[in-house]
């Protein structure tokens with residue numbers, strides 16, 4: 001992130017908005033790679049659906065920037081998301097049994113979701129304190145989509161991918 005002088009909570013709010021905006025932008029490039037790498041059709045679909053949601057989340061953030069008279073620039077890079085995506089890219093190339101590979105993709109994606117949940121949670125708190133009602137509604141929509149995406153990934157892991165991964169792992173040890 002670019003170094004700005006942060007004097008007020010609103011400055012910090014804008015700073016964090018720029019961070020998550022850039023994080024979402026990076027994610028739109030990473031999600032298609034995750035969808036391609038997934039073996040389970042359900043997991044592929046989950047990544048594809050989250051890509052669509054991510055695009056809507058970016059439009060909501062655009063609305064907020066427009067209202068604030070601010071815009072995010074390419075210098076506002078989210079280093080954390082870059083790191084998470086780099087780890088994901090590295091994992092995609094790992095050789096693993098298909099179910100084990102899918103379980104690993106889920107771990108990586110959930111790390112991303114948790115980062116975003118933390119970011120939107122804080123942004124909602126700031127918007128509430130600053131009395132930015134419209135922003136708060138938009139940010140809450142993003143937050144609940146991230147929570148739902150995280151929950152969906154947990155369900156997929158619990159509903160068989162981890163179990164299949166365990167069987168796969170046992171076979172490898174036989």
Ligand SMILES: [Fe+2]
Pocket residue numbers: 024054057116146
């Ligand atoms: Fe997102």
